[in-house]
Amino acid sequence: MAKERLNEKVSKPFKVASIQFNAILNERDKNVTELLKLTEEAFKAGAKLVVAPEMSTTGYYYADRKSIEPFVDTIPGKTTNAFAKLAKQYDAYVVFGMPEVDQESDLYYNSAALVGPEGYIGKYRKTQMWESEMHWAAWGDLGVPVYDTKIGKIAINICMDSAYYETARLAGINGADILAFPTNSSAQAISALPARAMQNGMYVVSSNRSNTENGFHMIGGSAIWSPEGHKLAEAPVVMTEKEDIDEPTTIYAQIDPKQFNNKNKEALQERRPELYKELMQTVAPWDYTKNTTSHEIVATAVQYEPVIGNKELNKTKIISLIKQAKQENPKLNLVVLPELSLTGPVNKLTEKEINNLSEDPNGDSTQFITALAKELNISIVYGFIEKDNKNLYNSAQLISNDGKIAGKYQKTHLSTSDKKWATAGSSLPVFETENLGKIGILLGEDAMYPEASGVLAVKRADMIAIPSAWNGQYGGKMEINKVMSVNKYPENSMVIWDAVAIGAQAYTVVANYVGTEDNYLGGSSLYTLDPLYGLDQPVVASSNKEEAVTVTFETIQADAWFNQEMLILSRQPAYFKPLILE
Structure with missing residues (x-):
């Protein structure tokens, strides 16, 4: 008994x-x-x-x-x-x-x-x-x-x-x-x-x-x-x-x-262990591939209400907001746009409409972004519907300030709506640039999977760009006691985006939408390495206003008590093997 x-x-x-x-x-x-x-x-x-x-x-x-x-x-x-x-x-x-x-x-x-x-x-x-x-x-x-x-x-x-x-x-x-x-x-x-x-x-x-x-x-x-x-x-x-x-x-x-069975626990089934093999690597204390030069970044995260499926109207919004940001800060050298930047989210469009909006990596969207990057001497991260043979991808590209494609990323952790039209990507790359350092890109729901940003950290990304279309489907507002942080978090800070930055020890720039009937929540932002003990300060845009939020930071904090170097040196990957087993 x-x-x-x-x-x-x-x-x-x-x-x-x-x-x-x-x-x-x-x-x-x-x-x-x-x-x-x-x-x-x-x-x-x-x-x-x-x-x-x-x-x-x-x-x-x-x-x-x-x-x-x-x-x-x-x-x-x-x-x-x-x-x-x-x-x-x-x-x-x-x-x-x-x-x-x-x-x-x-x-x-x-x-x-x-x-x-x-x-x-x-x-x-x-x-x-x-x-x-x-x-x-x-x-x-x-x-x-x-x-x-x-x-x-x-x-x-x-x-x-x-x-x-x-x-x-x-x-x-x-x-x-x-x-x-x-x-x-x-x-x-x-x-x-x-x-x-x-x-x-x-x-x-x-x-x-x-x-x-x-x-x-x-x-x-x-x-x-x-x-x-x-x-x-x-x-x-x-x-x-x-x-x-x-x-x-x-x-x-x-x-x-x-509540033991909940949507966050269910999301564990969407992990991609086959992509996380680098988590088992410790490239330290010698790593001749890491960037050792700190770069001054003046970055703008652009948020706007998308006109769904209308590239021309979205181009107009993007031009206006970026040029305004450049005028206000001539040193601007990086812009991050939201997920699927020129089409807006396509979850309510038909398969045919989505296919008609798709393009190859050198298509109309790229030509538009390339021209803007060269004109304003800035690098731009943007999202688009990529067509590769018969497959469509939710993709993002980094265009450097000389108008060249510096890197392409295909979203690896698809949302429910993505799965209706997109094929999942198969790698988590980091792109090396001359004037910005090493940049990783995540898209939307990727941020919910810490292994993704963890791989970017092992590959020594100095910063991470996250084009997003977030309306509360994951994550949430930060509820830690406000007095706990020397440099206070803004009111509408988002836990998961902050966790990407601190967990990878990489400055993280997020661009999100506002408005539409799907109620996108804005909050385009910079999340930093250590606001808790006063190293740096997160910056978060409004939840409902079209705007370009501009931030300035130095990418490598070599003298900080905890930084990416310390993170890599102190990880204990011998015990992480279950994370990479399918």
Whole structure:
């Protein structure tokens, strides 16, 4: 009877809790006692899953193996046994971070354990570590296990993992419903969580600290996110040491198992693993193909209301907006136009009408863009319906300022409407230019698949252009706490576009439409490498006005604490192999 009860899946909404708990350094027994007390309080309040922070049994900062040696424990072991008693008593689950010692190798790991009514269930060893832990811990070697429980499939990531989309993606492709996220974050790790929820269609329960240890300030902001990236609950955010909250804070939210199957999770079926092989490569520390010269980019993202199927009227809009931008800033050297720039979106046109609008890569649209590029001495990224023999593609081309085709990209992740007429592309190229550096292009729905921008990062794209036709079919507005970012995000910032830029560490210029009966949402924009700690500033256009938003940036930030070079050097692709298997 007990076994049947353990195996019975929960189908009704249930409560989950995140404990914003501040461990005391070197006080393992006191920390465990206090955390057991707080966990029991959450269980008594009805929580069926409790998540506690990273290294919650010991505190975070240890200089070397010797300093942490007295405080490590095996998993399973004494610590998990203590939590197992509570979990069994309350028929609930708990995830908490702790330093683990492996009995066979005597290696230490920054780990987290999952304990439930049946006792110890499983563990996760941090895959992407931050510098502090590297002085005592080995790199995690378990991948990202997903544990099937009666409240859903649970996976775990820890802190710095979220700066690398791959770790959450491994949970997503293995069917995780809930990602437990213990962290000790100063902003970067927790700011990525709405994107990780959206990209994988899973709930995220994060638990952070809210005080300062050895000069390292953790900002709180423990939160629970829905599979759509909506914030369900959040603990206080404290941005300075003066605001430290040493006392624990527990937040609660409801998780609905009916939401485990959702459109974002369904989108995982549209992944193209055969295109992602480069994710397994680490071309570092030597890479003679990367660009080492920073370029000053003055870019304009053009947004307008398309006249569907009327190339001539759309040309008029494009000329007017680009020439106005050039007049206002003579240094303008890059323009990005929306997806299918001259025809507008064709989802409501017939097959015959679409075919009549198609052209080869040197057709009328290219001739028009070429002339404009040469006249104004600018490079232009634009989209068009490409005809290649019997196949049609949703394509984009980069025309350089001398009027030459610098590169062509065929959309690889097709939307439902694209599939009615278009053939999917088969590569994710990066184009090298003399005056702009290395540029990658994504189109529309491509942005929802972080592997696509990940490949562009491995190929060392300095920036990414995203022509789009976005009306809310993926992604959504950013809901992270505004105080979390030194340089504030504009009001209508979009999570997924921001995730492309930060995840690839490549400046990202997005052009989108406004208006029409499909209600395109504008928001043409620049997303940057690091607004969180004040390196640079995102810029976002209006949601409903025809305009050309112009931005200026330097492509390579060699002196930044985190940049594309650091990203490439620190990725752990040995564990990413499931991402490239079909």
